[in-house]
Amino acid sequence: MADEAPASRPDLVRALRAAGFTALVTVGLLLPLIAFRAVHDIRNELVLETRWPLFAVLVAVAFVGRLAWELLPHDRLKLTLATFFQSPLKLAIAAAVSWVAAFVAHLTSLTAFGPKVALARLFAIVLAFCFFGFAIGAVAVWVTNRYPMTTEPGRHRRHQIGVGLRAGAIGFLLAYPLMMLWLAGAQGAIKWVDNFGIQILIYVMLGWGLNIVVGLAGLLDLGYVAFYAVGAYSYALLAKTFGLSFWILLPLAGILAAFWGILLGFPVLRLRGDYLAIVTLAFGEIIRLVLINWVDLTNGYAGISGVPRPTLFGIPFTAAEDGFAARFGIEFAAIHRSIFLYYVILLLALLTALITIRLRRLPIGRAWEALREDEIACRALGINTTNTKLTAFAIGAMFGGFAGSFFAARQGFISPESFTFMESAVIVAIVVLGGMGSQIGVAVAAIIMIGGTELMRELDILKEIFGRDFDPTQYRMLLFGLAMVLIMIWKPRGLIAARQPSVFLKERKAVSGAHVREGHG
């Protein structure tokens, strides 16, 4: 310690300087956003309101955060974390601790009053997440320790982490709605299953679908939401007009979306880069404008309501005699449908992932990636780039169509409002932030972006801090942007930039993101 003391002085000065600079940037950014606000007063006049305390708190948070970041012993922390995640015992202990804590929080939420209930519930849920993560991690690490696949230590650890993450993710996804049901009750769980679970999974699926076009084939498509809309309207219109069931219309909506994907593909085959992006963007807008203006078919802005809900092999999720609850002799609750829908979208998303993984290992998948790497070389090797691009558009669009028809079935109401350019931008952002071509990266990015923005709605506790008028949802986009900027600084090629080769001779080695090209657009 004595040796470190003199060296730490300049460190402190440097950290203070960095923290000061961060605080200054925060001041510059937040002064117009937070410090001043225009509000309508009682006489409906626009007045300027100042929020200096809030502003000061946020600047202080930025300062302290940066200071802590600079002063933390990163190397030692990394080591501690690494040993922690390698030991099944430590993980099991952590799981047990978080389970007890979750239980205590859960009990507190049942007995507390006022805002404390929300806080305790939030804690219970966060801790339950931790429990599942730790528990599944502990099992996975134990299994891989017991039955090692390779002997090389570095690769062994990586393999371990990979298996642990995958097993943990799938187990968690399957257990999630039931866990929420137990924690938050039949009424409270709807929000967690529907707003979080289903919403995130829809975007995971959309991200994976677009990943084929943008990440694998390297074609920047800014109008992906058009296929989502085609899927949604196909389901809504066909189900309402012909009374066909969800399970018949799901593939049909996918096929129709794929058809539109090819239709878009043809005119843009020769385009590259910015030009391709602009035309696809325009395509997305055209579809939306058609939906708005073709009132006879789509009912325009008013949208289509009363879209039939999906059934479990013909059993509807209603309170009626032949409903799900009555059939199975349980008390009717709205959550049943949400849980059912959750598993449907989980199934669809996993199907998307599975098909994409398989396609990547087939010649068509390799041709997509080759197209992203070098189109001219592809042509010289006898690859029909026209067909290759069209299949990428079609298959990407098909998954968008699936997601769209699911969306319509879940909402029961659709209107052109749901298919604005903003949606396309969010999906592209998810793919780019996740790391183009990486499925896990895209899934993580979807969880962060969509889960994060949804979580912002839940931060009512902040009202206790910042006053009654504080509306956390209004800062969603700000945080969205902030997350993007941070990820782009920290990982400019997305969360997972490395590419997994589709085939190997001796051993599978990830390809560094530095070699992988981003495509011509």
Add this chain to the structure above:
Amino acid sequence: MTAPVLRVEHLTMRFGGLVAVNDLSFSAERGHITALIGPNGAGKTTVFNCITGFYKPTEGRIALQYGDPAIWGDLDTLTEHGGRGRIHNGGSLFLLERMPDHLVAQKARVARTFQNIRLFPGMTVLENLLVAQHGPLMRASGWTMLGLIGLRSYTQAERAAIDKARTWLDRIGLTDRADDPAGELPYGDQRRLEIVRAMCTDPVLLCLDEPAAGLNPSESAELGRYLKMLRDRHDVSILLIEHDMSVVMEISDHVIVLDHGVCIADGDPATVKNDQRVIAAYLGVEDDEVGRAEAEVGL
């Protein structure tokens, strides 16, 4: 004399007012290395781009044949009837100027490499060689559908493709790097990999655009030996653009010299080397001539 594999007749390529290739005719013999040389801007790469379908020639005919040479007799009928190619009695004949680039590679079996290496840098060496076998693998996977459900015939086809790639990697000593990204290889290895990738498409004509560019003398010599080996053992005819005269003179069976889009000499290396027009246009003029010219302009 054997039948030619490629016949280029009256090939003209104009870019607006610029005539890059002007009424060029030559033929490449089967099992020969034919070199296309000439100073910078002579139109060599343009000829390559016309042969491989990347450019549509303004005028002229480019015919490629493999299998039974008797099919050359059908050339004029094919040209008149407006078809792209004809397969008859074990012989195949194609009019390359009528075919899009990917069909030139796939059907007419013309493979090419590029002046600036065009590998797939983010894909592994092995993946690069599998992309080259796209056509057969695509058929084996039943145009994706059968492969998607995991049919064994596809798995077998893929294993065969990997074996083939491995054989080629063994030949150039890159087997140990099969799982590394192609972009990570040293320059010389990238050059060799690009040639091997082209060979994986089973070509009858291999078009190499400056394969020795950027190689040191010993690497160039090795490349020359390697190309000879390809010609002798793998039943492929080679069309070569090259600036490195030691390579060209050493390995070519036939040299065509282009200058300003026109063929100025055509023959075996020894003849071309001593041709006065070639020496003047390509290899430069005598020193005393330069001196005389300089004196005229007052230097």
